[in-house]
């Protein structure tokens with residue numbers, strides 16, 4: 001039998017204070033792994049007793065004695081999802097909290113640099129990933145020492161609806177981080193149309209906590225639909241007040257575009273408009289430069305200098321709040337700086 005433990009991974013951790021301070025009996029070390037896309041594993045905790053042997057040297061002895069460190073039985077000796085028997089009762093101050101309070105915001109990803117500029121999302125395109133960040137809103141009473149996260153639906157003030165309170169672990173520790181990304185497997189997916197909250201349990205001391213939760217996200221996995229109502233289409237317009245799509249344009253510099261009642265979605269977010277020489281393209285005007293809120297349904301392009309005889313297409317992308325989009329193009333138009341021959345232009 002080999003006694004080789006394999007490759008030891010080591011790290012040097014600079015300390016901000018003494019670990020042999022008599023007021024801190026034990027040193028807790030948490031280790032977790034983060035994969036290439038930034039998703040962390042569960043945390044493994046160990047408790048050590050620090051014993052100085054010289055003024056600046058000493059040994060850490062792994063504590064194998066089991067004792068609960070919180071009223072919920074958190075302990076360093078239990079297997080990762082288990083607890084020790086608690087020996088104190090808890091004080092849940094969620095509903096009347098004299099201590100520091102936080103707000104929990106739902107986010108699409110954790111790419112935000114500045115916690116103060118984070119905007120909460122209420123819709124998501126995925127049923128298997130949720131993410132949240134949290135920030136202190138009021139500093140008072142006790143400070144928060146550490147956090148745990150969970151996720152649940154709208155039916156309870158406890159995290160139920162995703163995890164099974166009997167079979168599954170409900171709370172996951174995240175230390176002093178202020179963000180988490182939650183990946184759910186096939187058996188724990190969020191249901192479409194149901195609102196889910198990210199729950200954060202903030203611990204003030206070993207027996208006192210409060211539970212905060214985000215205002216929720218609702219998975220919606222269908223992009224905006226296209227209306228089947230007659231006349232609801234992307235219209236190339238020669239004038240701002242025109243109502244009928246045109247298939248020729250006399251002025252090569254100005255085009256009006258309308259997408260009124262073309263797209264349907266309960267949670268429309270915004271539109272992007274482009275102009276191109278083939279349907280769906282953006283070789284004349286780009287989508288990203290022409291973004292409009294959900295309340296807008298027409299726009300104009302000027303200084304176009306379009307070529308006579310070429311066919312152009314107006315294109316509109318409709319985005320919903322889950323970030324999904326649908327593209328629709330007009331049937332196009334030809335620039336013709338001559339007067340049109342009467343009787344040759346049919347259109348509705």
Ligand SMILES: [Ca+2]
Pocket residue numbers: 120121122215216
């Ligand atoms: Ca919200």
Ligand SMILES: [Ca+2]
Pocket residue numbers: 105106120121122214215216217
């Ligand atoms: Ca939200």
Ligand SMILES: [Ca+2]
Pocket residue numbers: 245246247331347348
């Ligand atoms: Ca037409």
Ligand SMILES: [Ca+2]
Pocket residue numbers: 235236245246247248330331332333
């Ligand atoms: Ca047209």
